[in-house]
Amino acid sequence: MGRGRQLSFDDDLLGEVSRGARALVICPDIRGQAYDLDADSRLREAEGLALAIGIEIEDSFTLPVREVRPNLLFGAGQVENIRIACEQHEAELVVVDGALSPIQQRNLEEKLSRKVIDRTGLILEIFGERAATAEGRLQVELAHLDYQQSRLVRSWTHLERQRGGFGFLGGPGETQIEADRRMIRQRMGRLRKELEQVRKTRGLHRERRERAPWPVVALVGYTNAGKSTLFNRLTGAEVMAEDLLFATLDPTMRAISLPGVEKAILSDTVGFISDLPTQLVAAFRATLEEVTAADVICHVRDMSNPSADAQKAQVLRVLTDLDVIDGEGGTSSIPILEVWNKWDLLDEDRAGELGEVAASNEDIVGVSAMTGEGVDTLLEKLGEMLTAKASIREFELPVSDGRRIAWLHAHGEVLVEEDAGEGVDGPVRRFVVRLNPKEAGQFESL
DSSP states (O other): OOSSOOOOTTSOSSOOOOTTOEEEEEEEEETTOOOSSOHHHHHHHHHHHHHHTTOEEEEEEEEEESSOBTTTBSOHHHHHHHHHHHHHHTOSEEEESSOOOHHHHHHHHHHHTSEEEEHHHHHHHHHHHHOOSHHHHHHHHHHHHHHHHTTHHHHHTTOOOOBOSSGGGOOBOOOHHHHHHHHHHHHHHHHHHHHHHHHHHHHHHHHHHHHSSOOEEEEEEBTTSSHHHHHHHHHOOOOOOOSSTTSOOSOEEEEEEETTEEEEEEEEOOOBOTTOOHHHHHHHHHHGGGGGGOSEEEEEEETTSTTHHHHHHHHHHHHHHTTSBOTTTOOBSSOEEEEEEOGGGSOHHHHHHHHHHHHTOTTEEEOOTTTOTTHHHHHHHHHHHHHTTOEEEEEEEETTOHHHHHHHHHHSEEEEEEEEEEETTEEEEEEEEEEOHHHHHHHHTO
16 A cells, blocks of 8 residues: 555454453344344344354343434434443443444444444454354455445544655545555455365365265254254264354364265354345355255254244255255255254253154154264164165176275175176176165266
């Protein structure tokens, strides 16, 4: 930029959140607006998002909004009540569970004399803290810069135009805001190129996995449904699993063995959420590309959550966007097994009621990832689903072809192995093997 302050992603341009900040959490309930969850559930989710970034919640409430005010979102009386609540609770931060325009955010900060952060900014802060892989950090930085770009006016309105050209004859140059926006656009352009390279690399890795004989099982579900806890239970891994929204952001893969399947790949993906910030939609889809290559999808649901049905609808909507589910017919191109998790948190009546439903539906398994209840049944079911398309095939191979014989024993279920006389290359053995389509294709390409 030449003059003025140098901007980088490491700078806290937003200056929004510090750990341990005392906060007021407000959930606007706008008249006539359709929401995925009811007001109480949205408020609980907003509290969960705040806790996930280490904010101390002093008070939280739903605020009905009859008419959206372009300058403040809330009415003048409501803003005054929020200010009084902040004084009473000594809150230094106000979290608004909704999208605020830059003008609304700036005006609310002026009226309340406190930092104000909206849902998008809060989720971006969480993602920025949790992203661990190179791709995750690139995606978050890109989304963060996109968000910052529209809010530079808050930081730089006090700066006058810089002088362009050389010496005193130079005319008026670009404003600091324009310079920062230009630098952000340049940085975003570089990030997109880096991301494209990362995607190509991951695509090559996915192609290699598809050529490999091992089936893939993907865990999907709403955030905090218990996917990572279940992943750890099944694999013995130590993926971060806490009672927090977005405890896991980056996809993780581990090998597991299943009944009838010597080796399968289990993939843990990022949790879904309603009203995902538009800046992060692309990041989510890129992360969830792994799901589209799975052989079986495990939809993990938190059945102790009163909003379990609404959360299911949100997950199915994302799977439809990924073309896993046909938007018109509702049919899935990949088998989906519903894993009803957190069984240990259900009361006896609810557990009995859901148990009857699960028992009558072969696509549902009830488990407790925390205690291990139902996990053996889940493993058996996954084994059945992965071997359902397996067929019996017969091969005659020369004894000298040790590589292919070893492959059959390692990847198929050898039912019969016997001598089949002499061939051109010497003794021949006959094999009767159960193989699924992927394994059969791999064997034929050997």
